[in-house]
Amino acid sequence: MSSLPVVAQTAGPSAARAAARNPRRKATGGATRRPRWVTYTILGIVLAISIFPLYFTLVLGSSTPEEISRSALPQLLPDASLFTQFAEVVGSNAINFWKAFANSVIIAVVTSASVVLFSTLAGYSFAKLRFRGRGPLLVFIIATMAVPTQLGVVPLFILMSEFGWIGTLQAVIVPALVTAFGVFWMTQYLSEALPYELIEAARVDGASMFRTFWSIALPAARPAAAMLALFTFVQQWTNFFWPSIVLSQSNPTLPLVVRSLQANYFIDYSLVMAGVFLVTLPLLVIFLFTGRQLVAGIMQGAVKG
Amino acid sequence: MAVLTPTQPPQGVGERPTRTPRRVGFSQRLGRWDVKLSPYLYISPFFILFAVTGLFPLVYTAIVSVHEWNLLGGQGEFVGLQNYQDVLAQPTFWKSLRNTFSIFLLSSVPQVIGAIIIAALLDQNLRAATFWRMGVLLPYVVAPVAVGLIFGRLFADQYGLINEMLGIFGVDPIRWHADTLASHAAIASMVNFRWTGYNALIFLAAMQAVPRELYEAAIIDGAGRVRQFFSVTVPQIRATIIFVVITSTIGGLQIFDEPRVFDAQGLGGADRQWMTTVLYLYDVGWGNQKNFGRAAAIAWILFLIILLIGFVNFAITRRISTAGPRVSRKERVEIRARQRAATAALRAREKAARGGPPRDPGSTTDTPARHSAPTDRRTR
Numbered sequence: 001m002s003s004l005p006v007v008a009q010t011a012g013p014s015a016a017r018a019a020a021r022n023p024r025r026k027a028t029g030g031a032t033r034r035p036r037w038v039t040y041t042i043l044g045i046v047l048a049i050s051i052f053p054l055y056f057t058l059v060l061g062s063s064t065p066e067e068i069s070r071s072a073l074p075q076l077l078p079d080a081s082l083f084t085q086f087a088e089v090v091g092s093n094a095i096n097f098w099k100a101f102a103n104s105v106i107i108a109v110v111t112s113a114s115v116v117l118f119s120t121l122a123g124y125s126f127a128k129l130r131f132r133g134r135g136p137l138l139v140f141i142i143a144t145m146a147v148p149t150q151l152g153v154v155p156l157f158i159l160m161s162e163f164g165w166i167g168t169l170q171a172v173i174v175p176a177l178v179t180a181f182g183v184f185w186m187t188q189y190l191s192e193a194l195p196y197e198l199i200e201a202a203r204v205d206g207a208s209m210f211r212t213f214w215s216i217a218l219p220a221a222r223p224a225a226a227m228l229a230l231f232t233f234v235q236q237w238t239n240f241f242w243p244s245i246v247l248s249q250s251n252p253t254l255p256l257v258v259r260s261l262q263a264n265y266f267i268d269y270s271l272v273m274a275g276v277f278l279v280t281l282p283l284l285v286i287f288l289f290t291g292r293q294l295v296a297g298i299m300q301g302a303v304k305g
Numbered sequence: 306m307a308v309l310t311p312t313q314p315p316q317g318v319g320e321r322p323t324r325t326p327r328r329v330g331f332s333q334r335l336g337r338w339d340v341k342l343s344p345y346l347y348i349s350p351f352f353i354l355f356a357v358t359g360l361f362p363l364v365y366t367a368i369v370s371v372h373e374w375n376l377l378g379g380q381g382e383f384v385g386l387q388n389y390q391d392v393l394a395q396p397t398f399w400k401s402l403r404n405t406f407s408i409f410l411l412s413s414v415p416q417v418i419g420a421i422i423i424a425a426l427l428d429q430n431l432r433a434a435t436f437w438r439m440g441v442l443l444p445y446v447v448a449p450v451a452v453g454l455i456f457g458r459l460f461a462d463q464y465g466l467i468n469e470m471l472g473i474f475g476v477d478p479i480r481w482h483a484d485t486l487a488s489h490a491a492i493a494s495m496v497n498f499r500w501t502g503y504n505a506l507i508f509l510a511a512m513q514a515v516p517r518e519l520y521e522a523a524i525i526d527g528a529g530r531v532r533q534f535f536s537v538t539v540p541q542i543r544a545t546i547i548f549v550v551i552t553s554t555i556g557g558l559q560i561f562d563e564p565r566v567f568d569a570q571g572l573g574g575a576d577r578q579w580m581t582t583v584l585y586l587y588d589v590g591w592g593n594q595k596n597f598g599r600a601a602a603i604a605w606i607l608f609l610i611i612l613l614i615g616f617v618n619f620a621i622t623r624r625i626s627t628a629g630p631r632v633s634r635k636e637r638v639e640i641r642a643r644q645r646a647a648t649a650a651l652r653a654r655e656k657a658a659r660g661g662p663p664r665d666p667g668s669t670t671d672t673p674a675r676h677s678a679p680t681d682r683r684t685r
Binding site: 035039040046047050051053054056060069070071072073118119122124125126129130131134147148150153154156157159174175177178183208209210238240241244245254258262269272273276279280283286287291294295298300 | 441450561601604
């Protein structure tokens with residue numbers, strides 16, 4: 001913000017020289033100066049707390065049940081026996097690991113794609129099209145975000161059994177096909193990111209309404225759509241309450257596998273922990289590559305799902 | 306910016322030059338309908354789905370709750386408010402309500418405070434800022450059930466790591482899975498683990514939207530770091546704090562995953578000491594009783610409680626945000642006058658800044674207590 005002459009005048013010539021040497025250190029003022037080691041130490045502790053449970057999982061996964069029952073932290077580093085535990089989890093007859101994995105992938109992918117498509121459609125409509133009742137309808141959608149719809153589980157279950165969907169993936173996927181949050185999120189983004197001129201140009205060129213959406217709005221919505229897809233994916237992958245009601249152990253998702261591991265192998269904590277880590281691993285990998293977008297998404301105003 | 310795909314005339318490019326007058330009639334009428342109906346068509350998926358899977362179940366919950374209704378037998382006869390009476394007469398229900406509120410308070414208060422502190426730490430000119438931000442967000446991608454199992458082991462009564470570490474400081478082992486309050490603290494720590502970093506990023510976004518001039522002004526007025534934090538940062542991000550508190554209330558009162566996996570039975574402990582209301586709902590509906598009528602009654606009661614708390618929250622926060630921090634009327638008038646002077650000076654400075662760098666000390670008398678001006682980006 002401040003140019004070098006400003007720095008020279010307000011903070012002295014040596015500061016200006018320093019500023020010239022390190023252009024990244026441009027900002028001046030209290031809250032923006034480089035923090036001291038105290039900050040890094042505290043953040044380091046926070047980071048350690050974030051990582052510790054995962055490390056702990058790996059350590060317990062590498063130990064034997066006897067060791068776990070005798071010591072809080074049986075060993076300091078995970079070792080190769082972890083992989084035999086992984087193999088046992090994957091091959092266990094009591095749980096359906098691969099089926100659960102496939103189910104989780106299907107549910108997360110389908111809901112992410114559909115939430116993005118329908119939310120972008122609705123968001124585009126709210127942000128850029130004119131129609132009667134637009135304001136009240138948008139307010140209604142935002143209001144539904146504050147309604148604890150999870151509490152409608154009993155009739156929803158009755159409804160699903162009327163459809164004959166109990167135990168099938170539709171029962172989990174269909175209620176999650178589009179969310180109020182997604183619509184709100186895309187409305188916010190498109191009303192800023194998509195200029196009217198582009199839409200008008202497409203219309204003048206004779207594009208139909210849907211064609212305009214498809215060729216103009218959808219490409220413009222891509223950054224926000226990617227974030228929305230990520231959040232939906234994480235949310236569905238970690239979802240437990242509703243799937244635990246409508247799905248059975250013969251056709252589970254990964255969080256249900258965690259629960260049945262606990263119920264079936266509560267003596268063998270080492271195996272349980274190996275399973276917990278396997279279930280978490282796919283999201284960790286995704287997080288490694290897309291964590292930056294998740295951070296940006298939350299900072300742009302994401303809400304808890 | 307957005308991808309600019311030059312759009313071509315879509316259909317019939319080759320068939321006909323675009324300038325020939327079109328046949329007025331069907332196609333034009335179709336075009337008009339297209340313009341009129343498309344918006345409704347695009348928003349309809351949400352409304353249809355919400356009607357079927359959101360609104361209908363909520364309303365229908367009330368109907369189920371006044372009937373005898375079982376998982377296997379289906380709808381029975383109308384019983385009026387009998388289910389409500391039964392539920393309210395159950396000590397377990399009241400226990401579950403107490404547990405829910407206890408866990409909620411233990412999780413939300415430390416969580417908000419911790420998140421604000423972490424956000425304040427992140428809101429500095431950090432090296433590798435993205436790394437630290439990703440670091441605090443990491444727990445968010447661990448599923449609540451996984452967190453529950455891991456923490457269930459960390460908080461084990463015997464040979465749990467937490468107890469061992471407490472032992473180093475000479476604290477007797479805590480019976481995390483037996484004592485009521487201890488189990489609540491353990492479960493609350495799982496919630497905190499997963500959400501503190503997430504909320505910290507929300508607060509961080511709000512903090513970054515605080516105008517830097519306010520800090521400059523505070524520094525010139527002689528405020529230290531701590532004073533800046535309490536007198537500038539916290540008042541400026543109040544709207545965001547309210548937002549986080551409200552969302553965590555809605556979610557926190559429906560807690561299920563963590564208490565469900567805190568032990569292998571998943572029914573809230575031997576004495577139901579950590580059974581929450583949604584866990585109780587699950588147990589009544591799909592556990593031993595398989596009684597949908599009562600489960601629906603529980604759902605409605607909890608629904609009303611959440612709505613009530615939502616309104617109370619809203620009323621309180623509205624009051625706070627309109628009243629502001631303890632500032633007398635006289636002071637407020639003074640502040641407003643100073644603000645006006647400050648903005649005028651600021652404008653003058655901006656103009657002057659184009660020519661040369663004179664720094665007008667008058668421009669920084671802007672008071673840190675001002676709370677009318679720029680709120681954070683997320684306004685909802």
